[in-house]
Amino acid sequence: xxxAACLLIGAVGLAAQTDVIGPNSYPDGINPLTGxxxxxxxxxDRRPLVIKIxxxxxxxxxxxxxxxxxxxxxxxxxxxxxxxxxVFLATDLDHVGPIRSARxxxxxxxxxxxxxxxxxxxxxxxxxxLRADGVVSSRIVGGAGPCPALCRFPREGxxxxxxxFGDMNALRDLAVEMGRDVVPETVSGMAFSESIPSDGIGLxxxxxxxxxxxxxxxxxxxxxxxxxxxxxxxxxxxxTDTQINAANVLILEADHVEQPFTRDGYWGPPNYAFTxxxxxxxxxxxxxxxxxxxxxxxxxxxxxxxxxxxxxxNVLPFKPGNTFVNVVPRWQNGYELTFVLAAPLTATxxxxxxxxxxLGPAQAYASPDxxxxxxxFRAVGRDRNGSWVQLLRPNGEVLWxxxxxxxxxxxxxxxxxxxxxxx
Numbered sequence: 001x002x003x004a005a006c007l008l009i010g011a012v013g014l015a016a017q018t019d020v021i022g023p024n025s026y027p028d029g030i031n032p033l034t035g036x037x038x039x040x041x042x043x044x045d046r047r048p049l050v051i052k053i054x055x056x057x058x059x060x061x062x063x064x065x066x067x068x069x070x071x072x073x074x075x076x077x078x079x080x081x082x083x084x085x086x087v088f089l090a091t092d093l094d095h096v097g098p099i100r101s102a103r104x105x106x107x108x109x110x111x112x113x114x115x116x117x118x119x120x121x122x123x124x125x126x127x128x129x130l131r132a133d134g135v136v137s138s139r140i141v142g143g144a145g146p147c148p149a150l151c152r153f154p155r156e157g158x159x160x161x162x163x164x165f166g167d168m169n170a171l172r173d174l175a176v177e178m179g180r181d182v183v184p185e186t187v188s189g190m191a192f193s194e195s196i197p198s199d200g201i202g203l204x205x206x207x208x209x210x211x212x213x214x215x216x217x218x219x220x221x222x223x224x225x226x227x228x229x230x231x232x233x234x235x236x237x238x239x240t241d242t243q244i245n246a247a248n249v250l251i252l253e254a255d256h257v258e259q260p261f262t263r264d265g266y267w268g269p270p271n272y273a274f275t276x277x278x279x280x281x282x283x284x285x286x287x288x289x290x291x292x293x294x295x296x297x298x299x300x301x302x303x304x305x306x307x308x309x310x311x312x313x314n315v316l317p318f319k320p321g322n323t324f325v326n327v328v329p330r331w332q333n334g335y336e337l338t339f340v341l342a343a344p345l346t347a348t349x350x351x352x353x354x355x356x357x358x359l360g361p362a363q364a365y366a367s368p369d370x371x372x373x374x375x376x377f378r379a380v381g382r383d384r385n386g387s388w389v390q391l392l393r394p395n396g397e398v399l400w401x402x403x404x405x406x407x408x409x410x411x412x413x414x415x416x417x418x419x420x421x422x423x
Contacts, residue, residue: 247321
């Protein structure tokens with residue numbers, strides 16, 4: 001699909017490609033969340049839907065809607081697993097879910113996309129925050145019904161909270177009936193270009209290790225898309241009966257701020273909640289076209305768009321198509337990325353007597369194994385200072401070794417910094 005000519009975007013810089021559209025405005029009929037033309041331009045003249053979709057326990061998979069959303073955000077839950085917030089603008093499905101309860105990050109996403117927000121419920125602490133937010137509270141469509149907007153589809157062996165599904169057209173009708181603010185606003189923030197960036201680094205796959213779950217995105221050269229696995233198994237979407245796939249994967253690091261304890265059960269069963277701070281700036285990795293590009297997200301205020309730049313300040317264009325966002329916490333030991341590079345460096349152990357391989361980039365981490373002089377590994381990452389190197393074994397296991405104990409056949413700082421920037 002050919003894109004329109006480059007648009008002037010005012011004060012922000014623009015990447016070298018000449019076919020960039022966005023991030024402030026888009027040609028008529030172009031979806032601002034995908035950069036693609038739509039069959040019916042009227043579908044763009046409405047608020048997006050941000051719909052909360054469960055991802056745990058594994059028995060609820062495959063979910064309905066994840067391959068059809070323009071953008072999907074995956075974020076951490078208090079228990080160390082993840083949940084989705086799927087964004088739909090030009091797409092209408094009659095069966096999406098299972099729909100689950102809200103988290104504090106959803107209020108940020110509702111503002112970023114000027115969206116209606118669909119959820120099943122929320123803890124008392126989240127509800128109190130909602131009541132204090134006039135903007136988000138004017139755009140909510142939540143609860144356990146009524147059908148056909150929100151309907152239960154019981155399944156043997158599955159708890160009731162995992163059986164709620166939505167019909168998008170009925171949800172929009174329900175929003176009108178409830179007197180919600182359905183007047184559309186301009187959606188912006190993403191730029192798009194068909195041109196493959198010239199400064200990306202070749203990447204076969206990446207693993208994103210949260211506390212209790214691991215997500216893997218594998219590049220498929222034939223389709224040019226990223227295929228999703230979770231905890232070692234392909235992750236499918238029910239509405240297409242195909243593996244979840246994306247034109248773009250965005251890994252976005254943000255501060256996660258723990259909320260104070262108020263009383264037992266106030267934040268739900270874990271007695272624990274955090275905000276995800278999406279005002280300010282933070283590190284990103286954009287995966288597109290079999291490569292990754294490091295950059296930065298920026299958002300000046302709660303009412304401003306979320307923008308994306310490369311490391312020198314140029315607008316970072318996405319590949320036209322859908323995007324999957326993996327939000328990772330800027331905490332000590334908050335997450336780990338494993339970049340399976342197309343052209344990795346080789347690390348050779350040189351320390352006489354062998355070295356302890358560790359689970360993280362410091363002597364304080366446990367050492368499950370030892371490597372000996374002459375042992376070779378694929379070097380796929382580093383810590384902030386380049387004093388520890390992330391090593392990938394043939395079985396996929398990742399361990400760390402001090403840089404002083406090995407030699408690399410390249411510059412350690414050419415490797416990605418694969419841990420939280422808090423460290």
